Amino acid sequence: MRKIAESTVRRLSLYLRFLEDFERQGTETVSSEALATRGGTTSAQVRKDLSFFGSFGKRGFGYSVPELAGRLRDILGLERTYRIVVVGAGNIGAALAHFRGFEQHGFHVVSLYDCDPKKIGQKRNSIPIRDQRRLEADLAKELVDMAIVVTPAGAAQEIVDRLVKAGVKALLNFAPIQLRVPDDVIVKNVSLVLELEALSYGLRNR
């Protein structure tokens, strides 16, 4: 399969969100125009995005909702579930433990980690907070697919080095630093301050 752009992958996720709505409503077929409207793009873009992955739909009949949803799940690697640890049990970490969207989409947060002795042993939404020092020992026993890093910026690289050494190949990083990882490890970054600064830049430079 060709390497496709990150922006395309994001639109595929958005199309899947809409298809899930259509599935819930029992809608059988959907046009590229309808997907385009919901995805904030054009029907030509929808057809181009989907053409990367072979032929879908019939001209004039639209796409079969269950077929297209199934194919997108397959492309996005969502035919299986993923086990996730969250490192950092502060407010954001706790909110992630409560976030229903993860579980609904097959992303299971199995444990939180923290270094604060007052938090260790507690639970957030039934998910245990474990001792950060036991990360390697725990990961050696229990396979984990992804880690979400919500530690302070100063602690993030060390934690990530330990996670990578323990075999984690996919990381979602909330700390406002650019992590260094080996080539075979995938990192996505969420920085809320960066997002707000992109807004302030936009307001300032209109």
Add this chain to the structure above:
Amino acid sequence: MRKIAESTVRRLSLYLRFLEDFERQGTETVSSEALATRGGTTSAQVRKDLSFFGSFGKRGFGYSVPELAGRLRDILGLERTYRIVVVGAGNIGAALAHFRGFEQHGFHVVSLYDCDPKKIGQKRNSIPIRDQRRLEADLAKELVDMAIVVTPAGAAQEIVDRLVKAGVKALLNFAPIQLRVPDDVIVKNVSLVLELEALSYGLRNR
């Protein structure tokens, strides 16, 4: 000023994070190489990014930390503070109310909004949760610069329409839908499920 790419704006924010560290440590000058290392890019890219905004630094001497930090704050619109409302006082909304990074960077969350009568009147980190129905009345009295939308997907567009009508020009959206807004309104999206799906796509297609 030329329109610059979103990826450049993001790197400017990252450079500023590093400069803030250098300021705290009392470091006077910084090389483009040091900024590049911390920003996960090349020194040529750093020089190119900064060249958009005029001449900085002296060849062989590096950049003055306070001068460059000040100039980046100016470019990013951070010489002032911003008043923000968060719509949706669930777990993520509450975590945002507690998030120290916002306040540290001049983004003041002034109130949360929710439609749950049990939550209205409570506080999160001293920030009041107000009745969502009073959004227009409140915004007419108190100027707000940005809104963060953390409602369920089904409610987000209606809330955004109301915020836009009330004069809000910058939105950070956590709901997994593509919002429709007028051309003069800036929207940035954070979708945690989309980020995890980008990781699962990456793991699936290595």
